[in-house]
Amino acid sequence: MDYKKVIAHLRKRIISQDEAIDRIEEALMIAEAGLNEPDKPLCVLLFLGPTGVGKTETVKALAEAIHGEPGAYCRIDMSGLSERHYAASFSGSPPGYIGSKENNTILDKNKIEGRFGKPGILLLDEIEKAHPMVHQTLLHIFDNALLRLASGTEEIRFTNTIIIMTSNVGSEALKAIAEHQEAMRNASEGSTIDWEFSRKQIAMEALERTFKPEFINRIDGIVVFKWLTRNDLMKILNIQLEDLNRKLKRYHSFHAELTQGAKEFLIEKGFDLKYGARPLKRAIRQYLHQPLARLIIEEIIPRNSKVVVDNAGEQLKFEVVSPKTDSLDSEPTVLELKR
Ligand SMILES: Nc1ncnc2c1ncn2[C@@H]1O[C@H](COP(=O)(O)OP(=O)(O)O)[C@@H](O)[C@H]1O
Numbered sequence: 001m002d003y004k005k006v007i008a009h010l011r012k013r014i015i016s017q018d019e020a021i022d023r024i025e026e027a028l029m030i031a032e033a034g035l036n037e038p039d040k041p042l043c044v045l046l047f048l049g050p051t052g053v054g055k056t057e058t059v060k061a062l063a064e065a066i067h068g069e070p071g072a073y074c075r076i077d078m079s080g081l082s083e084r085h086y087a088a089s090f091s092g093s094p095p096g097y098i099g100s101k102e103n104n105t106i107l108d109k110n111k112i113e114g115r116f117g118k119p120g121i122l123l124l125d126e127i128e129k130a131h132p133m134v135h136q137t138l139l140h141i142f143d144n145a146l147l148r149l150a151s152g153t154e155e156i157r158f159t160n161t162i163i164i165m166t167s168n169v170g171s172e173a174l175k176a177i178a179e180h181q182e183a184m185r186n187a188s189e190g191s192t193i194d195w196e197f198s199r200k201q202i203a204m205e206a207l208e209r210t211f212k213p214e215f216i217n218r219i220d221g222i223v224v225f226k227w228l229t230r231n232d233l234m235k236i237l238n239i240q241l242e243d244l245n246r247k248l249k250r251y252h253s254f255h256a257e258l259t260q261g262a263k264e265f266l267i268e269k270g271f272d273l274k275y276g277a278r279p280l281k282r283a284i285r286q287y288l289h290q291p292l293a294r295l296i297i298e299e300i301i302p303r304n305s306k307v308v309v310d311n312a313g314e315q316l317k318f319e320v321v322s323p324k325t326d327s328l329d330s331e332p333t334v335l336e337l338k339r
């Protein structure tokens with residue numbers, strides 16, 4: 001694995017969350033240089049912040065860069081482990097219990113252990129919702145990088161693993177700060193407030209209310225994800241359009257080109273500080289993917305043409321420019337969508 005390529009991929013895919021990428025880069029560098037502790041995970045990171053701002057996306061992009069596949073990580077939904085006895089769901093049931101011979105852990109050994117020179121990835125989502133006993137089991141994993149399954153016949157090693165936890169703790173207070181910052185930005189007042197410092201402080205206070213000190217102490221890096229601005233959404237939109245065009249070219253031999261007006265239409269429909277890029281993705285689906293899918297299915301678009309997408313007030317409009325007629329005197333075909 002070339003860690004520089006991995007990081008370059010992350011920086012291309014993930015907008016405005018440089019600190020998270022910096023922490024991952026540090027861990028990969030240490031691993032590459034062989035300076036990681038032999039009996040500890042490669043790193044344990046905690047991603048804080050609101051929904052829809054790229055926490056899971058960072059993990060997917062990392063999996064894609066390392067293993068060539070965005071799904072190559074083990075995700076555990078910690079909100080499902082809210083009771084004491086769920087601590088056993090990591091190690092399986094002890095000998096004598098039903099299922100004890102089957103190593104019935106919820107952990108995916110292959111994805112956690114990775115391969116030689118290619119770290120495995122474990123994502124623990126909504127960590128604060130798990131029972132404290134589950135946290136205790138995790139602490140053991142952080143400290144020993146080893147989990148012996150209850151059946152006694154197998155174990156999972158975490159020495160080649162990047163562990164990433166996510167949490168919403170402090171989100172409400174952090175949101176108040178983001179809104180305040182946005183308001184001041186709009187008022188274009190010069191401010192001397194150190195936003196970064198305030199965000200960190202609020203996050204730490206919330207963490208200390210939720211987790212035991214020994215748990216917090218075992219985390220190598222805590223990253224507070226940023227709220228996304230309109231400018232960030234525009235960059236994310238451009239990434240999404242590149243992905244779309246890759247698919248259109250490969251499967252349907254044409255490509256789509258959005259005017260600035262069309263892009264602004266989608267940002268307008270998709271901007272909501274509270275939900276990050278999620279509403280944008282919904283807007284892209286509704287106003288762009290759906291009409292395009294209809295055109296494709298109705299076989300209206302000739303091969304090697306270009307579809308110009310523009311703002312038409314309450315929706316987007318689609319014009320096909322055929323390859324042969326793509327000269328100055330030709331009129332593009334304006335497509336009326338049947339609804
Ligand atoms: N910072 C970002 N950079 C690039 N894409 C993003 C970013 N934030 C959100 N997205 C887009 O929005 C979607 C939802 O974000 P996700 O990472 O799942 O949110 P969460 O922070 O709640 O885990 C992603 O699939 C991705 O397409």
Ligand SMILES: [Mg+2]
Pocket residue numbers: 055056057166
């Ligand atoms: Mg997520």
